[in-house]
Every structure is written in structure tokens, then in C-alpha cells.
Amino acid sequence: MTQNRSQAAEAAEDVGSNPSLNPTFGDVVAARFDRRDLLRGLLGVGAIAALVTPRALAAAEARSAEAGAANAPENRFPFAEVEAGSDPHHHVAAGHDAEILIRWGDPVLPGAPAFDPHNQSAAAQARQFGYNNDFVGYFPMPGAADPAAHGLLVVNHEYTNEELMFPGLGRQDLKAIDFKGMTRALVDIEMAAHGGSVIEIRRTAGTWAVVPDSPYARRITAETPMALSGPAAGSDRLKTSADPTGRAVRVTINNCAGGTTPWGTWLTCEENVNYNFSGTLAADSPEARNHTRFNLPANAYAWGRFHDRFDVSKEPNEPNEIDPFDPASTPKKRTAMGRFKHEGAAGIVAKGGAYVVYQGDDERFDYVYKFVTAGRADSGDRDLLDSGTLHVARFDADGRGAWMPLVFGQGPLTPGNGFHSQADVLIGTRLAADLLGATKMDRPEDVEANPRTGKVYVMLTNNGKRSAAQVDAANPRADNRFGHIVEVTPDAGDHAATGFAWEVLVRCGDPSIAQVGATFSSATTTDGWFGMPDNCAVDGLGRLWVATDGNSPARTGRADGIWALETEGAGRGTGRHFFRVPCGAEMCGPSFTPDDTTFFVAVQHPGEADEDDPKAAPATFENPSTRWPDFDPAMPPRPAVLTITKRGGGRVGT
Ligand code: FEO
Ligand code: CA
Ligand code: CA
Ligand code: CA
Numbered sequence: 001m002t003q004n005r006s007q008a009a010e011a012a013e014d015v016g017s018n019p020s021l022n023p024t025f026g027d028v029v030a031a032r033f034d035r036r037d038l039l040r041g042l043l044g045v046g047a048i049a050a051l052v053t054p055r056a057l058a059a060a061e062a063r064s065a066e067a068g069a070a071n072a073p074e075n076r077f078p079f080a081e082v083e084a085g086s087d088p089h090h091h092v093a094a095g096h097d098a099e100i101l102i103r104w105g106d107p108v109l110p111g112a113p114a115f116d117p118h119n120q121s122a123a124a125q126a127r128q129f130g131y132n133n134d135f136v137g138y139f140p141m142p143g144a145a146d147p148a149a150h151g152l153l154v155v156n157h158e159y160t161n162e163e164l165m166f167p168g169l170g171r172q173d174l175k176a177i178d179f180k181g182m183t184r185a186l187v188d189i190e191m192a193a194h195g196g197s198v199i200e201i202r203r204t205a206g207t208w209a210v211v212p213d214s215p216y217a218r219r220i221t222a223e224t225p226m227a228l229s230g231p232a233a234g235s236d237r238l239k240t241s242a243d244p245t246g247r248a249v250r251v252t253i254n255n256c257a258g259g260t261t262p263w264g265t266w267l268t269c270e271e272n273v274n275y276n277f278s279g280t281l282a283a284d285s286p287e288a289r290n291h292t293r294f295n296l297p298a299n300a301y302a303w304g305r306f307h308d309r310f311d312v313s314k315e316p317n318e319p320n321e322i323d324p325f326d327p328a329s330t331p332k333k334r335t336a337m338g339r340f341k342h343e344g345a346a347g348i349v350a351k352g353g354a355y356v357v358y359q360g361d362d363e364r365f366d367y368v369y370k371f372v373t374a375g376r377a378d379s380g381d382r383d384l385l386d387s388g389t390l391h392v393a394r395f396d397a398d399g400r401g402a403w404m405p406l407v408f409g410q411g412p413l414t415p416g417n418g419f420h421s422q423a424d425v426l427i428g429t430r431l432a433a434d435l436l437g438a439t440k441m442d443r444p445e446d447v448e449a450n451p452r453t454g455k456v457y458v459m460l461t462n463n464g465k466r467s468a469a470q471v472d473a474a475n476p477r478a479d480n481r482f483g484h485i486v487e488v489t490p491d492a493g494d495h496a497a498t499g500f501a502w503e504v505l506v507r508c509g510d511p512s513i514a515q516v517g518a519t520f521s522s523a524t525t526t527d528g529w530f531g532m533p534d535n536c537a538v539d540g541l542g543r544l545w546v547a548t549d550g551n552s553p554a555r556t557g558r559a560d561g562i563w564a565l566e567t568e569g570a571g572r573g574t575g576r577h578f579f580r581v582p583c584g585a586e587m588c589g590p591s592f593t594p595d596d597t598t599f600f601v602a603v604q605h606p607g608e609a610d611e612d613d614p615k616a617a618p619a620t621f622e623n624p625s626t627r628w629p630d631f632d633p634a635m636p637p638r639p640a641v642l643t644i645t646k647r648g649g650g651r652v653g654t
Pocket of ligand 4: 534
């Protein structure tokens, strides 16, 4: 989700919700050299990097290249780059095809009516593909002749843009408008457009298509009953008038990134749920401190006016596990994994067999987490994610780091600090992590492990609110508008280990502007750099692919998209532009089939205005910045999932 969903929400984020005194190493300006900086003889801080021009960097690298031409970096991404820029269309690297698989409003469930944006209803939307597709996960169909040509695709629907979805409405979340045009009928359509979709897809003669009337087809919406499981289930703090047991809830919203598990389930993560709540909590409420730490409520939607449960109720917020192969199954909210703004939940099996799920909490100055299951990933236990240990990361200035367990009774997590049970620790995850001294990061988004190298990549999308006094080794730039990527190497190659080494893989932004302090390799072209890393994927060759959120003509002179990023060897830190979204959109997904022959990407909120361009006309249903992908004057822009394949077959991006 873009940061500027609403003035109200933006104001809440500006305040920041992390008032803890955890070190940002404010007085430690350059306690650490990272490896690339050592190679270049530069200190690891933007303020100093800014003194050295990229031209000087290039000259230094040219000298080292002269010293050994044999070290010329191997190009593991030998495709012709897409030209960076922005227009109403999508663009993919030459030699590849990018085709629309499914769009907002397309049928998912049998009997779904044809999409008619002028006569939309909640009942129709609940059977159709939802809005703002984000995470995409592919499950090969068991027994398929070609597992890379027949499977289930699970897709998150993160949020809604009322101004682009509904005729004659315009943006409703501005203070002067105050949701005046929102009706119960429109809110109910929005609720039906959230959540997720399960679709069956098949590739025939090279072309992917949705299998109509599949028995696996499912829509998950803000009305889908969910079960709470894990240590916080049944807690008094989760009981509501609709659910006096604290074990059942009816909602999943703001489903951002996610993950797939080796046991064939889909983890869909709830991120900015505070946006959908409104109302005022009593100042003396026992939940007041926890709600404040969560920026709750943020009043960005009108839902609370028509549905009491969104009027500052106490809905929990954890990764939700869904079995896509059983449409009748009840999704489970896994409370053991904590309550925070879960961006994603990408997992990997640790050396000892435990399943480890890495997770970012996407808020300025919030934390990176991992959950380590108590049982083995191959145990057959379908409730593996109910038992285990949640850890939060501390990045030390010497390049070492620690995963600190969030366990009731350990360290400061005691009744004296307001924690009376593990449920309290999990419901107040951020408050518990504050006490442990976790490192405040620049908006942690996706966190993915590379199965081939064991390294873990942390996308830190941006943080324009970090002051010079708040700079630290792992967040080395003040006013970090373009974000960076941190690489974590677990001790002994074990993802369950509590110690790790880390370094900054790349600081993003335009390397030709010295003040930006970007550190892409000098082999990176003017098309190959990017800002605002968000979702990411690692392919079967161990190559990293980064999706971005927030590039625009006004901010970086380019639309969002997919960039390949070299992580190894002499070419480390080289970006290459592979795919570009239409204007106004954000790049989501991405994920591969197991053999990398298909790359699924999701185009989210096409047609928005460029928020950084004060001259840009407000985008509306009648006047979007693009009518992608239909380009039909009667149709609004439609978020959609695309399949990218290599012409003539083979691995994408080779
Ligand atoms: Fe929904 Fe943090 O992106
Ligand atoms: Ca998103
Ligand atoms: Ca984002
Ligand atoms: Ca994201």
C-alpha cells in the first residue's frame, strides 16, 4: 500500500507509533564499515557517501577492474533491460510476454455476474476477483502432468480505492470530504473486494487461463469467518460482543504480502488494519496504550459508520493460514506469530527441521521478526504455526545481530511491565519488542531467505522521518526517501540460530545524484537503479528480484516495477530493470512457478495520480491516469495479475 492513503492515516504515520527509547545509535554515526564500503574505502554512512561522487566511485571501480579483467562480473541477468519511465502501459524485457491472467471483477466463483462497474454490488463482488492484488503464490496441482502448467494461484486483495472503483464519487478520505459520499452499499462492496482469491489456472499451448467453475475457487472477504488459534486465542482481550469466546472472528483485511508453506497452505498477512477502524477509544481503556502503539484507529475508511466492529473494536491481527485445497476450511489466525503490521511471511526450513517464518512490521521505526516453530516442518502437524518462538531483531553496529525471543517471563516481559501471559506479549508485540531493545528500522517490508545461499534479504522501503540524530548502522541514511536492502547471514547457516551477521546490500535511489548516497554497482545502467524496494522473490537459481512501491515520474523519474538485483560476486549490487507497471500503479506479487518458466506479477492501484506531483489532477473513476488494462473508455483501470513467460520457453530472465 502506498503511504499516502489518506490525510488522516498519513498524519498518524507522521507522528510515528514507536515512542520507545530503543537505540537508534543516534550518537554512533559511523561505527561500522560494510563490506562494499570497505572495498570502496568509504564510511558506511550516507552523509559521507554523499561527499564522494558516483563518478569517483566508477573511477575507483574502473581502476580495480584494470587490476584484474578476469574479475569482470558475470551477468546472471542477460536480458535486455526495460527503459525506465512511465506511461499508461506495462512493459516487459524484450523476448518475454506479459499477459493479463485475471483482473478486478473477473469471475472467481461459479455464477459470478459479468463485471459492470456502473452496477456493482457486494453480492457480485464477493464472487468476483477482488481489488488491489498484492501477494501471489502458486501451488502446483498434485498429480499434474506438468506441475508448472497447472496449479492453484492464491492472491491477496490489500485495499480499495473508492475514487477509482465507483462512478461519480471521488476520493472520500480527505478531511474536507469526510466520507460524505460513502453509503452502506459502497462500504459492503469494499469489504467484499478485500481479502483474497483462490483460482485454478492452467497453461495450454503456452497460454495461461483461469479454469472456469473450479471446485477449488474461493473468495475470502472481510466477512469470512476465521478461527483464532495459538496462545492468544481465548484471551479476554480478544473477546467481543459478537464473539464472547475470543476464538472466532469475522474479518481479514489489508492483506498485503504473505507466503506459502511446504505443507501446502497460504499465509496471508494483515498489514494496515488500523486504516479501516474509526471512532474514539476511551482514554482510560486498558487497551489505550496498545492501540496508540498501533496507530489505531487511523480513520481512512467509512466502515465504522455502518459496521460497529470497525468502530475501534479489538480485532486481532496476525498472519492467517488458509488451506487453498479445501475451500470449506476455516482460515486460522495464528496468534503465536504476534500482532503487528505483517507485511509478509516468507518461510524456510532450518537445519534442525523447524520452520522459520521471516516477517517485517511495515511502519516507520518498527521491527523485523522471525517465528521459529517448536515442531518440525515435515512433522505433518497442520497447526505447526501455533507453537514456537517469536523473535525480534537487533542489528548491532559491529555487523553482528541478535534474534531476541519474545517469551512471557523472560527478561523484561513480566507483570511489572504489564505482561501477565504469553497472550499479552503477543497482543502487545510491539510494546514487548520495545522493551527488548529491538532496532528501529526504515519500514520493513518483505523479508525473504535465499535457499541456495542461506542469506536473508530485508526490504526497507523508505523512512523520510529518520533524522540525522537517528541514523544507525543498519539504517544509515537520514531522510531515507529511497530505502535500502539489508542482507542477513544466519550463524552456521542455521535459520533457527539466534545470532547473525549483516550488511547493507544496497542503498537505493539515483546513483548519479551524490547527495542521495545510493550504492548500486557502477555496472548499473540509468534504467537499472530503483527506489523503494517492497516485495521480493528469489528464483530457483538463487537470483533476487525486487518489486517496488513508490517510484513515480515526480519522485524518481520512473514507474514502479521489477528489478533484478545481483547479490553475489563482482557484480553484487547491480540492478537491471525487467518489468514496468502502468502509471499510478505499484508492483506486487512477485512469484515463480517451481521451474521459473512463469513469473507472476501483480499490478496494484493502476490509474492513481502521482502523489508527488502537485500539478497532477486528482485521479477518479472518470479521470484515471490510465485505463489499463482494458483501455475501454467505459471501464475504469483494473488491478490485475499477469503471467510473464519467455518467448520460446525456458527460465524467465535468462
Ligand atoms: Fe502493503 Fe507494506 O506494503
Ligand atoms: Ca501493497
Ligand atoms: Ca509498500
Ligand atoms: Ca508491500
